[in-house]
Amino acid sequence: MGEQGATAEGERLRRWRLVLGADGAEGTGQTLTGRDARIDEAMDSLYGEGGPPGRRGTGRTAGLGASAPSVARWLGDIRTYFPSPVVQVMQRDAIDRLGLGALLMEPELLEAVEPDVHLVGTLLSLSRAMPETTKETARKVVRKVVEDLERRLAPRTRTTLTGALDRSARARRPRPRDIDWDRTIRANLGNHLALPGGGSTVVPERLIGYGRADRSLKKEVILCVDQSGSMAASVVHAAVFGAVLASVRALSTRLVVFDTSVVDLTDQLDDPVDVLFGTRLGGGTDINRALAYCQSRITRPADTVVVLVSDLHEGGIRDEMAARAAAMTASGVRLVALLALSDEGTPSYDREHAAMLAALGAPAFACTPDLFPEVMAAALENRPLPVPDIGA
Structure with a gap:
């Protein structure tokens, strides 16, 4: 084997040693030193005991220690050695495997964390137990994630929806009091009718109105969001989109959030962080009660879109939920059910309820944040939604 081949083989064995951990070191013949040894130690702290195959039973006791400083050092290590997406996965595993939720209430630990949507969900579930000294730090972490999402999602959402609303407004015939005669005349200058005594007049075949400036003619959107624990990422995205x-x-x-009770957070929509800290992740689910509240706030059904963000696992009265959804769609409301509003794919959901809604013309599907603007535009224009696989 040439020098290059030997180097490649050594690199391959080194990588396998890092994957397998100390328990698999004998097969690779590799001894880690320097940076590799520190990477191995950081991984073994999380995955060494009871971890995945190869990183199990290494002889060390897995764990990050019971203090925030030791966890903060570990967080600093993994941010040094791994790219951001990997750091976020390892943080999530640490919270799930090692019970670090309580330590997230330590301000010094939060300052060392790599913020992401899943971490926000964890912080929100802990928010009511947080001491005041930690809440301000937690808000800063949440705000960073929210601002990152807004920068990515807001411009395209506004552009897409403004275009859809313009098309919708142009398609409607304004009432006489709402006609913009200057724009109407300019739009119909090519339509002339000869008058009996000579001359001609413009025939306004196409009427243009002030409709979009009139609040009473605005399209209405209600985001009805399930805040049960499994919907944490969807709640974060829904707050930003709201x-x-x-x-x-x-x-x-x-914006309405619900578990077994219903909370209207519309008056907090100017700040998504306030919205998120107004939620209560982890409760039960009463979709029927939430839809009843939304139904009570609808004044113009034909101009209303209700987006139900839920996995449809109903804990309330199922038959009443179905009847209420049917009544809403029959009245002209455009009802859309998003099983998730996140990048996680389709979650576990109630297929019977999804099929029921689809039969009513209210498709149920998982939606990514990037697709949401197009979904909303189609709903506002009352056209088919841009989703390949709709329904249960």
Whole structure:
């Protein structure tokens, strides 16, 4: 084997040693030193005992210690050695495997964490138990994630929805009091009718109105969001989108969150962080009660889109939920059910309820944040939704 081949083989064995951990070291013949040894120690702290195959039973006791400083050092190590997406996965595993949720209430630990949507969900579930000294740090972590999401999602959402609302407004015939005669005349200058005594007049075949400036003619959107524990990432994205939709002047937006009770957070939509800290992740689910509240706030069904963000695992009265959904769609409301509003794919969900909603013309599907603007635009224009596989 040449020098290059030997180098490649050594690199391959080194990588296998890092994957397998100390328990698999004998087969590779590799001894780790320097940076590799520190990477191995960071991984073994998380995965060494009871971890995945190869990193199990290494002889060391897995764990990060029972103090925030030791965890903070470990967080600093993994941020040094791994790219951000890997850091986020390892943080999530540490919270799930080693019970670090309580330590997240330590301000010094939060300052060392790599913020992401899943961490926000964990912090929100702990928010009511947090001491005041930690809450401000937690808000800073949540705000960083929210601002990152807004930068990525807001511009395209506003552009897409504004275009959809413009098309919708142009397609409607304004009432006489709402006609913009200057724009109507300019749009119909090519349509002339000869008058009996000579001359001609413009025939307004196409009427253009002030409709979008009139609040009473705004399209109405209600985001109805399940805040049970499994929906944490969806709640975070829904709060951001709720704030973005509220900033579109041609829309009237309402945000409702629910578990077994219903909370209207519309008055907090100017700050998604306030919205998120107004939620209570981890409760039960009463979709029927939430839809009843939304139904009570609808004044113009034909101009209303209700987006139900839920995995549809109903804990309330199932038959009443189905009847309420049927009544809403029959009245002209455009009802859309998002099984998830996240990048995680389709979650576990109630297929019977998804099929029921689909039969009513209310498709149920998982939606990524990047697709959400197109879904909303299609719903506002009352056209088929841009989703390949709709229904149960």
